Amino acid sequence: MAWFRADLHLHSCLSPCGDLECSPSAIAATARERGLTMVALTDHNSALNCPAFSEACAHHGLSALFGMEATSREEVHLLCLFETVEQALEMGERLYEKLADVHNIPEKLGDQVYVDVEENILGEVEKHLIGAVDLSVDEIMALVLDRGGLFIPAHIDRTVNSMGSQLGFLPAGAYSAVEVTRSPCPIATYDYPRVCNSDAHFLPDIAARWFAFEADTPDFAGLQAALATGRLKLSIEQPTA
Ligand SMILES: [Zn+2]
Ligand SMILES: [Zn+2]
Numbered sequence: 001m002a003w004f005r006a007d008l009h010l011h012s013c014l015s016p017c018g019d020l021e022c023s024p025s026a027i028a029a030t031a032r033e034r035g036l037t038m039v040a041l042t043d044h045n046s047a048l049n050c051p052a053f054s055e056a057c058a059h060h061g062l063s064a065l066f067g068m069e070a071t072s073r074e075e076v077h078l079l080c081l082f083e084t085v086e087q088a089l090e091m092g093e094r095l096y097e098k099l100a101d102v103h104n105i106p107e108k109l110g111d112q113v114y115v116d117v118e119e120n121i122l123g124e125v126e127k128h129l130i131g132a133v134d135l136s137v138d139e140i141m142a143l144v145l146d147r148g149g150l151f152i153p154a155h156i157d158r159t160v161n162s163m164g165s166q167l168g169f170l171p172a173g174a175y176s177a178v179e180v181t182r183s184p185c186p187i188a189t190y191d192y193p194r195v196c197n198s199d200a201h202f203l204p205d206i207a208a209r210w211f212a213f214e215a216d217t218p219d220f221a222g223l224q225a226a227l228a229t230g231r232l233k234l235s236i237e238q239p240t241a
Pocket of ligand 1: 069077154155161
């Protein structure tokens with residue numbers, strides 16, 4: 001068994017609020033420099049940069065998970081993480097179908113481009129990705145768990161787009177973990193395993209928060225086992241980062 005550092009909440013140039021510099025390749029290179037072992041790409045409601053992210057992570061020897069930060073009908077942000085790019089892309093299609101039909105205006109709302117591993121632009125997403133999808137928290141949870149993914153309510157202690165801000169508390173659910181941004185967390189997390197991630201939208205913020213998990217191998221199964229048994233350490237609870 002060994003401890004592995006993970007940051008599983010990262011945005012790329014596909015998120016309208018993400019920096020254009022945040023290509024999947026640049027994210028992987030930065031994550032490697034920062035000493036992370038496992039990373040996940042979680043753009044808002046889309047997994048279209050995951051194919052390039054997968055290649056880039058393989059190149060840098062990083063273990064990668066794929067998915068998105070879904071926005072439920074209640075405007076709650078939810079991390080949906082999968083073992084394979086295909087699972088993430090398929091989930092992304094389901095969410096996109098249910099996403100409000102508001103067209104993105106790149107000049108006003110930000111670019112939403114997906115790229116290849118060499119940073120060539122492959123396309124631009126039409127609907128504004130920040131909006132909510134017409135699915136409840138529970139419906140999104142079911143879609144993720146049915147596909148064997150990890151379902152983690154995001155930044156539950158933030159003042160916007162969180163369980164705390166939208167509902168006032170953390171309802172019971174089949175969460176793989178909950179993501180917190182500070183310690184102590186002002187929202188009760190009960191017995192759910194807790195993780196913290198950077199939620200980076202800019203390269204310098206990658207690994208600003210991270211967690212470590214103890215496992216035999218730094219892969220999806222290893223992480224799942226560590227979450228189930230609570231073998232976790234959070235950077236926000238460490239004396240030194
Ligand atoms: Zn969020
Ligand atoms: Zn985010």
